Amino acid sequence: MSGTHHAAAIPPQPDFTATFPGPHPASPHSRRTERELLSWLEEYPLLPHAKPRSILVNITSHGASRTFPTAAPDDLALFAKLLLWLTAFDDEHGEANAAANPAALVNHSGELMFVLTGVTPSSTANPFPGALHDLLARFRARTSPAKYLGLAASLRDTITALVWEAHHAAEPDGVALATYLAMRPHTVFVRTIIAAAEIVLDYELADSQRGLASVRCLESSVANLAGWINDLASYQREASRGPVQPLSLPTLLQARYHWELEQVFTHISGMCEDEADTARQRITELACAAPSALSAHARALENIARSFIWHTSHARYH
Amino acid sequence: MSGTHHAAAIPPQPDFTATFPGPHPASPHSRRTERELLSWLEEYPLLPHAKPRSILVNITSHGASRTFPTAAPDDLALFAKLLLWLTAFDDEHGEANAAANPAALVNHSGELMFVLTGVTPSSTANPFPGALHDLLARFRARTSPAKYLGLAASLRDTITALVWEAHHAAEPDGVALATYLAMRPHTVFVRTIIAAAEIVLDYELADSQRGLASVRCLESSVANLAGWINDLASYQREASRGPVQPLSLPTLLQARYHWELEQVFTHISGMCEDEADTARQRITELACAAPSALSAHARALENIARSFIWHTSHARYH
Numbered sequence: 001m002s003g004t005h006h007a008a009a010i011p012p013q014p015d016f017t018a019t020f021p022g023p024h025p026a027s028p029h030s031r032r033t034e035r036e037l038l039s040w041l042e043e044y045p046l047l048p049h050a051k052p053r054s055i056l057v058n059i060t061s062h063g064a065s066r067t068f069p070t071a072a073p074d075d076l077a078l079f080a081k082l083l084l085w086l087t088a089f090d091d092e093h094g095e096a097n098a099a100a101n102p103a104a105l106v107n108h109s110g111e112l113m114f115v116l117t118g119v120t121p122s123s124t125a126n127p128f129p130g131a132l133h134d135l136l137a138r139f140r141a142r143t144s145p146a147k148y149l150g151l152a153a154s155l156r157d158t159i160t161a162l163v164w165e166a167h168h169a170a171e172p173d174g175v176a177l178a179t180y181l182a183m184r185p186h187t188v189f190v191r192t193i194i195a196a197a198e199i200v201l202d203y204e205l206a207d208s209q210r211g212l213a214s215v216r217c218l219e220s221s222v223a224n225l226a227g228w229i230n231d232l233a234s235y236q237r238e239a240s241r242g243p244v245q246p247l248s249l250p251t252l253l254q255a256r257y258h259w260e261l262e263q264v265f266t267h268i269s270g271m272c273e274d275e276a277d278t279a280r281q282r283i284t285e286l287a288c289a290a291p292s293a294l295s296a297h298a299r300a301l302e303n304i305a306r307s308f309i310w311h312t313s314h315a316r317y318h
Numbered sequence: 319m320s321g322t323h324h325a326a327a328i329p330p331q332p333d334f335t336a337t338f339p340g341p342h343p344a345s346p347h348s349r350r351t352e353r354e355l356l357s358w359l360e361e362y363p364l365l366p367h368a369k370p371r372s373i374l375v376n377i378t379s380h381g382a383s384r385t386f387p388t389a390a391p392d393d394l395a396l397f398a399k400l401l402l403w404l405t406a407f408d409d410e411h412g413e414a415n416a417a418a419n420p421a422a423l424v425n426h427s428g429e430l431m432f433v434l435t436g437v438t439p440s441s442t443a444n445p446f447p448g449a450l451h452d453l454l455a456r457f458r459a460r461t462s463p464a465k466y467l468g469l470a471a472s473l474r475d476t477i478t479a480l481v482w483e484a485h486h487a488a489e490p491d492g493v494a495l496a497t498y499l500a501m502r503p504h505t506v507f508v509r510t511i512i513a514a515a516e517i518v519l520d521y522e523l524a525d526s527q528r529g530l531a532s533v534r535c536l537e538s539s540v541a542n543l544a545g546w547i548n549d550l551a552s553y554q555r556e557a558s559r560g561p562v563q564p565l566s567l568p569t570l571l572q573a574r575y576h577w578e579l580e581q582v583f584t585h586i587s588g589m590c591e592d593e594a595d596t597a598r599q600r601i602t603e604l605a606c607a608a609p610s611a612l613s614a615h616a617r618a619l620e621n622i623a624r625s626f627i628w629h630t631s632h633a634r635y636h
């Protein structure tokens with residue numbers, strides 16, 4: 001399954017050739033999306049430094065074009081802006097900065113909550129609330145109240161998860177594995193991406209469809225997969241920053257089982273491959289039905305999984 | 319306007335006899351609601367101590383019966399449970415306990431977030447997630463996806479606001495007045511009560527109605543009024559606990575203007591009376607229309623305002 005033949009310096013990685021074989025489809029609008037992101041960042045300077053900005057704009061436009069390869073150009077650009085906003089917010093106000101000062105992130109979360117309730121932000125010193133306000137107005141204008149509220153709920157949950165993460169980053173060993181596993185989909189943004197799919201691709205699950213065991217199982221598998229392959233891809237970069245181990249699945253499994261790194265990566269790779277198997281089975285079941293919201297959702301989840309698999313191979317992680 | 323003739327020991331209070339004259343209507347189902355709350359608390363022991371439990375159940379059933387005097391008995395009891403849950407959560411895990419240990423409240427907020435995403439809580443050591451899960455299932459079963467999501471959004475915002483409050487309770491003077499004013503409606507639960515109105519009283523605003531300036535203005539006035547009269551009613555009790563001044567409007571105005579307490583209370587009483595005037599004008603405009611979701615909403619907001627006016631006269635504050 002996962003490649004135990006790798007050299008020691010490159011820990012084992014999951015193998016998705018059976019479950020999500022390439023080549024993965026990509027939208028033809030990636031270049032246009034990249035230009036739109038750069039222009040949007042002139043209005044909302046979320047990333048002050050040129051090099052991280054250019055890397056993030058590149059990975060985001062390519063990532064978005066793989067997440068929703070069939071999206072119309074405007075929808076794709078709007079989604080890419082949301083993805084960029086999330087990643088930039090996490091880079092600027094989450095992660096290391098938030099771990100050093102959780103109260104500052106709590107204050108940011110308050111400002112974002114006001115925007116989510118419909119308040120127009122007044123300050124321009126911090127571009128994140130204004131940029132979020134702009135995005136929410138655009139999403140709200142192009143979709144139903146229920147789909148908009150679903151997206152907004154996932155954003156609220158992500159912010160809650162980032163605040164939670166900030167309060168535990170200094171002592172990751174104190175986090176229960178089950179809590180980490182439940183929180184991880186929200187810090188990797190995959191729940192927001194799933195909520196955005198119905199808007200970007202213009203289908204709508206009925207409440208009864210959303211509650212189906214097969215739909216919930218598919219969403220959970222893709223959500224877990226996204227977090228775990230991201231942890232595998234980012235662990236060594238984050239661990240090298242020290243002095244504390246990153247709040248990441250390899251850290252928690254090492255602490256729990258006293259395994260070597262290679263053993264941990266082998267184990268997580270197996271977990272990823274199992275979730276990919278489960279996701280593939282559910283996709284096959286749901287997508288073989290006649291064209292419907294359910295089959296559209298299954299195809300969307302397939303591409304979301306593919307985009308995370310693609311994403312970890314990008315230069316940002318090397 | 320506000321009574322500057324009071325003795326020094328009883329600071330000036332707002333006068334609502336012109337804007338919200340009594341007697342305020344109350345539901346005939348208050349006793350039944352009280353019994354249902356006590357029975358529910360046997361299943362979910364949110365309040366371990368008998369005396370606070372009995373006081374809170376009493377104020378909640380009477381308060382709910384004034385908030386929604388025309389609600390059907392089952393809807394009234396469900397709403398009262400939600401109100402009880404919010405107040406009990408704040409008493410047990412917010413306020414003083416949270417100020418001493420904000421990280422613990424952050425962990426609770428994570429557990430509640432999981433429940434809000436649809437996860438069934440496993441632990442029974444802490445009854446709050448299970449009780450919330452029970453409430454959400456009942457609300458979801460009796461309303462539309464958009465109304466349910468609106469209620470859930472307001473609960474997420476309340477939890478975010480309580481976490482914010484916990485991070486500032488030790489140093490209230492560091493909080494900007496504008497931020498406090500924007501946050502206060504969420505910590506006093508009035509936004510959740512407004513969101514619940516459409517479910518409990520079974521009407522539904524169209525998105526275009528929800529966005530009307532008059533509706534937003536009415537909601538803001540009632541939301542401000544609720545927070546400010548609550549601050550006036552609870553300030554002396556909270557301040558007497560010391561050593562730090564409570565995170566409350568009187569504290570922030572004293573710090574900003576170096577006023578005496580009587581001057582602060584006179585000023586806030588005037589603010590309350592102004593908001594009550596504004597609310598009354600908007601209610602008159604919206605409620606005089608033909609029976610519709612808009613007039614139902616105006617009447618609901620009128621009773622929500624009355625319930626907060628009534629609430630501060632209850633024994634809990636004396």
